[in-house]
Amino acid sequence: MASSTTCDFCGTTVPGDPPLTWTAAVEGDRLRRFCDSCSREHLRAMEAKLDSDFW
Numbered sequence: 001m002a003s004s005t006t007c008d009f010c011g012t013t014v015p016g017d018p019p020l021t022w023t024a025a026v027e028g029d030r031l032r033r034f035c036d037s038c039s040r041e042h043l044r045a046m047e048a049k050l051d052s053d054f055w
């Protein structure tokens with residue numbers, strides 16, 4: 001059976017399991033996946049958010 005993985009940010013879909021370059025993040029009860037390029041953006045955003053929490 002073919003499964004695919006979709007980026008929750010830009011909607012990019014790849015067949016099969018997500019590549020190692022993809023990122024998985026749990027937000028509440030949902031598992032979200034981000035492709036390699038969105039992972040970079042997401043990481044930056046997460047870091048920015050974390051930083052603002054500490055301020």
Ligand SMILES: [Zn+2]
Pocket residue numbers: 007008009010011012034035036037038039
């Ligand atoms: Zn993406």
